[in-house]
Structures are given as C-alpha cells and as structure tokens.
Amino acid sequence: MKKTDILIIGAGLTGLSCAFKLEKKRADYLLAEKENWAGGLARSFRKDGFTFDYSGHLLHLRWPETSKFILDSLGKNAKPLKRKARIYSSGKFTAYPFQMNLKGLPAKVRSECVEGFLKARRAFPEVKAENFRDWCLQTFGKGISKHFFFPYNAKLWNYPLEKLSTDWMGQFVPVPKTEEVLYGAYKDDVKGAGYNHDFYYPETGGINALPAAIASGVERLSLDSELISLNAANKTARLRNLGNVRYKKLLSTIPLKYLAEKVEKAPETVRKNAELLEHNQVYILNLGVRKCPLPQHWIYFPEKEFVFYRAGVYTNFSPSSAPRGFSSLYVETASKSGEFIDLKKAEGRIVKNLVSIGAVKDEDDILTSMWLKVPCAYVIYNEARKKALPELLSWFEKRGISSAGRYGAWKYSFMEESVKEGFETAEKLLKR
Ligand SMILES: Cc1cc2nc3c(=O)[nH]c(=O)nc-3n(C[C@H](O)[C@H](O)[C@H](O)COP(=O)(O)OP(=O)(O)OC[C@H]3O[C@@H](n4cnc5c(N)ncnc54)[C@H](O)[C@@H]3O)c2cc1C
Missing domain, CATH: 3.90.660.20 (Protoporphyrinogen oxidase, mitochondrial; domain 2)
Incomplete structure (x- = not known):
C-alpha cells in the first residue's frame, strides 16, 4: 500500500497552493486529482x-502575501485592469453597483428607487434583518430591491430570498452612504465602489495561466486519481488508479457535502448534516x-x-x-x-x-x-448551513482531515482566498 504523510485531494487552487508550500518545505505529500488536468474551476x-x-475568473487581490505570490507566479503575464461593469435593466445600461448609479434609469424607476431608499434610511431599524429579503428592504428600500436585488438574486441563487441568510454578503454587496446614492442618482457615476x-x-492563456504556473512548482501531482472512498478510522483513502493510500493527515478540497458521502460507515449525524448542505x-x-x-x-x-x-x-x-x-x-x-x-x-x-x-x-x-x-x-447560505457546517468540519478535524477551499469550507469565496487557505492549511498540517 502507498503511504504519504499528507494526502491532498483536489488540484484546484487550494490544493495546488497547499502542495506548493509543502514542496518548498520538502514535506512528504501527494496531491490527487480526479480529472486529467489541474486547476479546478480556474481552468x-x-x-x-x-x-x-x-x-x-478575475483576480481581485487584497492580501500582501498572496497578492505577491499570484503576481510573481504570473510574472509579465499579469495584466492590471480597471473594472468596466454595467447593469442592463429597463432597457438601459447603468454603472455597477446598481444602488449607487441610478442616474441612467428611466425617471420613474429612478424616483421609485430614490424614494424607497430615503424611506428605508429614515426608518433605519435597530435590529438588522437576518434574512436576505428583509435585509434588502431595510437597507436599500422597495425600489432598489424590486428593480435589482430581488430579481437578480432570485436568478442567481434559485432559492427563496426570505430563507437566504445574510452571512455571505460581506464584500460582495456594497452598502452606500445616503449622499453616494443621491450623487449617483442625480450627478454622475460613483466610481471605484465595491470590492x-x-x-x-x-x-495570455486564460485564467489557467495561474494554476499552470503554480503546478510547475508541484512535483507530486497525480492526475486521474479520483477519491473513491475514505476510511477515516484507518486513515486510508481509496483512489482511482492508485489504489489504497495510507496517510497521516489529509486535506480535502472537494465539496464537503460529497466528501461526507465518501466516508465508509459514516455515522448518521455526518450523513444527515451533509444532506442539509445545499447548492x-x-x-x-x-x-x-x-x-x-x-x-x-x-x-x-x-x-x-x-x-x-x-x-x-x-x-x-x-x-x-x-x-x-x-x-x-x-x-x-x-x-x-x-x-x-x-x-x-x-x-x-x-x-x-x-x-x-x-x-x-x-x-x-x-x-x-x-x-x-x-x-x-x-453554496446556499441558510439556517441549516449554520448548524450543519461547524459540526461536519469538526467531525473531520477530529480525524486529522482538514476540509478547505470554496467547496471544502462550503462558502462563497474567490481565487485569492483559495490560495491563502492552501498556504494556511499547509502551515497547519506541518505543525500538527
Ligand atoms: C461561476 C463562477 C465564477 C467565478 N468567478 C470568480 C472570479 O471572477 N474571481 C475569483 O477570484 N473567483 C471566482 N470564482 C471562485 C473560484 O472559482 C474559486 O474560489 C476557486 O477556483 C476554488 O478553488 P478550489 O481549489 O477551492 O476548488 P475547485 O477549483 O473546485 O477545486 C477542487 C478540485 O477537486 C477536484 N475533485 C473533485 N472531486 C474529486 C475527487 N473525488 N477526487 C479527486 N479530486 C476531486 C476537482 O476536479 C477540482 O480540481 C468563481 C466561481 C464560479 C462558480
């Protein structure tokens, strides 16, 4: 049977970045990927x-270590750009974000949005709503919610907005000051808002240039090696084309819901919690x-x-x-x-x-x-996720299994965050 100190499942940006760090530290690791190419969604x-x-797949960089790593990896191939994003509604193109750039909308729609916004601001409640629908109404008012937030998010999430929680929004939904909304409604575009x-x-090469550059520093990458099943008690993973691999620690970057399904003789709580996760x-x-x-x-x-x-x-x-x-x-x-x-x-x-x-x-x-x-x-942010996610992650952690990345940690995240988590998990696994 093959043996390795650290087994990494999935060669997307999280898995590749973890392997890259481990390679630099000369650790004993194996990176197993289901497909016959690396990069995951950044392909x-x-x-x-x-x-x-x-x-x-655009690189919005914010942290010094990972920004430097990503830009160094891409070298001269990294091209800086300034956002040119628009919203198309009521037959018009308006600047992003919608709530700060109402000027180009038909007069009736703009009045509805401004009036609703000012009403919502005057009523500013002490307690913020915990579901996304009510939060939009409280924060942006009826007009902006009706013309943008409700229909856009209904299309994206395919999930009732009154059941969607608000803990995913952070940087993704910019909340403007009153003067910004008024400026953008009557004066000019509000430039540079949002993350x-x-x-x-x-x-050149599309976004795949990034994982390709990272992969060039990763020696022990095994493609066509899908995780079939996991024996968490014996610390053994069964992988397509590789057979059984005994590990001391494991990083999984595959969707947590589906990792749970691969656990042999998983207890009822693990199966039930995995069922609760939606996407x-x-x-x-x-x-x-x-x-x-x-x-x-x-x-x-x-x-x-x-x-x-x-x-x-x-x-x-x-x-x-x-x-x-x-x-x-x-x-x-x-x-x-x-x-x-x-x-x-x-x-x-x-x-x-x-x-x-x-x-x-x-x-x-x-x-x-x-x-x-x-x-x-x-992944769907709802009450069920709030309960199931920490229980599942902790069950795996107790068995030497870290689950990280956009789907491993079951969250709404971006490429730089995946690289950061890959690095942090490598440090954690080396310490343990
Ligand atoms: C539509 C869309 C648009 C996006 N746009 C942006 C953007 O503009 N900017 C940005 O920063 N981020 C964006 N993202 C997010 C970005 O794609 C992710 O944050 C990042 O690529 C996730 O990397 P990861 O390694 O965590 O996961 P993944 O890329 O999903 O990697 C997981 C890997 O595991 C492998 N795998 C799965 N099952 C198994 C198995 N059983 N055995 C072995 N391997 C397995 C997969 O093949 C994959 O290679 C976007 C995401 C989506 C869905």
Missing part, C-alpha cells in the same frame, strides 16, 4: 482559436463571435426576460482570447442543483437575448460555442 479551454474559462474595481487577468448549479455558455461591440468587461442582467444573470467579454480582459477581429463571450445561467436544462433551447434564447442588446449582430456571427457545467457552483 481554461481552447476551441477553434478561442480561449474560454468557467466564465470570467472588484481593480483586478488582474493573464495577458445551486451554473451552466456557462461560451461563444466565439465576430467582433462584439460591447466595451464592458461584464454585465449583470436582473430581468426575467434574460435567461442569464451575467454575461461578459473575455476579449475585453485579454484580446488574445480570440483570433484578431473576433471576440469571445461568456453567459452564466443558474438553476437548482440537479435540474434538467435543455441546453439547445437555452442557447436559442440566449442568442436572441444577446442580439437584442447588440452583443452580436445575428446568429451567423457565432462561430463556435461551448457549454461548461459547474454542478456545485454557489
């Missing part, structure tokens, strides 16, 4: 001369098209008539994502986990939507397309 695909990602105003993207699924339609005239990096689409919640233009981050004179686009649609989606029908509707906003002239402008599926995309 890029080439088709007919176009480069596609799992939709826009994602500055970002980096690789000049949605995202289908991404990537398109290679004749020149797209839109100047934006990405656009949010709250309204129902649009099948997708967000769309973006890769070539506006990196012209090398398409042959000269062409553009590559992505469109993100979300649905309930496991729901059947008729992709052909969806594609037809998406193309009609894109033509209606001028992103493509007509169907003949589409040269190639590629659907990508993220079966576990956004």
Whole structure:
C-alpha cells in the first residue's frame, strides 16, 4: 500500500497552493486529482482559436502575501485592469453597483428607487434583518430591491430570498452612504465602489495561466486519481488508479457535502448534516463571435426576460482570447442543483437575448460555442448551513482531515482566498 504523510485531494487552487508550500518545505505529500488536468474551476479551454474559462475568473487581490505570490507566479503575464461593469435593466445600461448609479434609469424607476431608499434610511431599524429579503428592504428600500436585488438574486441563487441568510454578503454587496446614492442618482457615476474595481487577468492563456504556473512548482501531482472512498478510522483513502493510500493527515478540497458521502460507515449525524448542505448549479455558455461591440468587461442582467444573470467579454480582459477581429463571450445561467436544462433551447434564447442588446449582430456571427457545467457552483447560505457546517468540519478535524477551499469550507469565496487557505492549511498540517 502507498503511504504519504499528507494526502491532498483536489488540484484546484487550494490544493495546488497547499502542495506548493509543502514542496518548498520538502514535506512528504501527494496531491490527487480526479480529472486529467489541474486547476479546478480556474481552468481554461481552447476551441477553434478561442480561449474560454468557467466564465470570467478575475483576480481581485487584497492580501500582501498572496497578492505577491499570484503576481510573481504570473510574472509579465499579469495584466492590471480597471473594472468596466454595467447593469442592463429597463432597457438601459447603468454603472455597477446598481444602488449607487441610478442616474441612467428611466425617471420613474429612478424616483421609485430614490424614494424607497430615503424611506428605508429614515426608518433605519435597530435590529438588522437576518434574512436576505428583509435585509434588502431595510437597507436599500422597495425600489432598489424590486428593480435589482430581488430579481437578480432570485436568478442567481434559485432559492427563496426570505430563507437566504445574510452571512455571505460581506464584500460582495456594497452598502452606500445616503449622499453616494443621491450623487449617483442625480450627478454622475460613483466610481471605484465595491470590492472588484481593480483586478488582474493573464495577458495570455486564460485564467489557467495561474494554476499552470503554480503546478510547475508541484512535483507530486497525480492526475486521474479520483477519491473513491475514505476510511477515516484507518486513515486510508481509496483512489482511482492508485489504489489504497495510507496517510497521516489529509486535506480535502472537494465539496464537503460529497466528501461526507465518501466516508465508509459514516455515522448518521455526518450523513444527515451533509444532506442539509445545499447548492445551486451554473451552466456557462461560451461563444466565439465576430467582433462584439460591447466595451464592458461584464454585465449583470436582473430581468426575467434574460435567461442569464451575467454575461461578459473575455476579449475585453485579454484580446488574445480570440483570433484578431473576433471576440469571445461568456453567459452564466443558474438553476437548482440537479435540474434538467435543455441546453439547445437555452442557447436559442440566449442568442436572441444577446442580439437584442447588440452583443452580436445575428446568429451567423457565432462561430463556435461551448457549454461548461459547474454542478456545485454557489453554496446556499441558510439556517441549516449554520448548524450543519461547524459540526461536519469538526467531525473531520477530529480525524486529522482538514476540509478547505470554496467547496471544502462550503462558502462563497474567490481565487485569492483559495490560495491563502492552501498556504494556511499547509502551515497547519506541518505543525500538527
Ligand atoms: C461561476 C463562477 C465564477 C467565478 N468567478 C470568480 C472570479 O471572477 N474571481 C475569483 O477570484 N473567483 C471566482 N470564482 C471562485 C473560484 O472559482 C474559486 O474560489 C476557486 O477556483 C476554488 O478553488 P478550489 O481549489 O477551492 O476548488 P475547485 O477549483 O473546485 O477545486 C477542487 C478540485 O477537486 C477536484 N475533485 C473533485 N472531486 C474529486 C475527487 N473525488 N477526487 C479527486 N479530486 C476531486 C476537482 O476536479 C477540482 O480540481 C468563481 C466561481 C464560479 C462558480
């Protein structure tokens, strides 16, 4: 039987970053990945001369150690960019974030939003609502909630907003001051608000350039090595193509819900807690098209008539994502986990939507397309998660198993956070 001190499951950014640190410390580790490529969601695909990602994967950097590591890894390939994001609603493009840039909306919609916002501010309650729906009404008022937050989030989460908790929002939902809302409603765009105003993207190679650079410093990566089952009592993992591997400590970066299902003879509480964890699924339609005239990096689409919640233009981050004179686009649609989606029908509707906003002239402008599926995309923040998550993580920790990363820790996080967690977990595993 194979033996290793530290077994890492999953070679996305979390697993790769952990392995990278362990390699530097000359630790005994093995990184096992189910697919025949590394990078997880930060993977890029080439088709007919176009480069596609799992939709826009942009590097919003905020912490000194990981920012430096990521930028050093990309070297000259790291391209700094300033956000050009818009919202398309009521037939108009307005600047992001919606709540701070009401100026371009039709007068009636703008009045509804401003009036509702001022009313909500005057009524500012002592106790903040704990469900997302009520929190929106308290924070932004009826108009902004009706025209953006409710329809957009309903499309993204596919979950009742009154059951969604508010502990995911942090940096993702900017809360403006009253004067900012008024300025943005009557004067000019409020620039630079929100967490994602500055970002980096690789000049060439799509976002995959990042995991590829990290993987070049990782020797013991075993591809096509899916974790089949885990004997937590004996500290043995059964892996496709590798057989049984005995470990002393384990880092799992695969979705926690599905890790629990792999545990042999898992106790009832583990199985029940895993069942409580919920998530949605995202289908991404990537398109290679004749020149797209839109100047934006990405656009949010709250309204129902649009099948997708967000769309973006890769070539506006990196012209090398398409042959000269062409553009590559992505469109993100979300649905309930496991729901059947008729992709052909969806594609037809998406193309009609894109033509209606001028992103493509007509169907003949589409040269190639590629659907990508993220079966576990956004984890649902609800009361059940609050209870089940700490119990599950602690059950695994007690058995020498750390579960980290966006899906290992079952959270709404981003690439830099995955790198940070990979590093921190490596330090933790070396100390134990
Ligand atoms: C639609 C979408 C858009 C996003 N946009 C951005 C963005 O713009 N900026 C940003 O910073 N972040 C973005 N993210 C988040 C980003 O993708 C993640 O934070 C990051 O890639 C997660 O890395 P990870 O290693 O934790 O997980 P993953 O990338 O999911 O890696 C887990 C790995 O485990 C492997 N695996 C699964 N099961 C097994 C098994 N049984 N055995 C072995 N291996 C297994 C998988 O193949 C995968 O390689 C986005 C996410 C989504 C869904």
